[in-house]
Amino acid sequence: MALRNILTSENETLKKVCRPVTSFDDRLATLLDDMKETLAAANGVGLAAPQVGILRRAVIVDLGDRMIELVNPKILETSGEQDGMEGCLSVPDHYGLVKRPNYVKLEAQDRHGDWFEYEGEELIARCFCHELEHLDGHLFTEKAYHMLTDEEMDQLMQNQEKDAE
C-alpha cells in the first residue's frame, strides 16, 4: 500500500466526469487500498478516486468502525434534510454550510464487482452525496450557500472549546 497525493481544487482533474470502473482487477484493489491508507492518514471522512488523480468511479467512506468501498455507486433514494458544515480534503482549511438529504440509500459494487445496497443517515448520508459529486466533477463549494469566513471559523473553534469544558 502507498499514500497517494491528494489534489487540491485548482487542479482541472477534479472538474472532470469519471468513467465507470470496468476491470475488477489487482489494479483496482491497489487503488482502493491506497485510497484507504490516504484517507486514514489525512483524517478525512471520505475520499473519491479523482482526488488522487484517477478518473474512475470509486469512493471510500469512513463509517467510524470500518471503511466502505463504493465502486460505480448510484444513489437510489434520498429523504429528509440536514443543514450543516462541510469540508473537503481537496479544499483545505475552508468550510461551508451545505444542505443535504438526511437519508441516502445507494447501490454500488465491491472490489470484486458484486453489487450491494447501503444506507446511511446524517454524516454518512452527507458524505455519500459529497463523494458522489466528486465523480461528476463537482466540489461542495458549488453547493455551499455560505462559506465560513476566518472570523466565523475562529468563533466556531472558541465555541467548541467552551462546549468541551
Ligand SMILES: [Zn+2]
Ligand atoms: Zn471532497
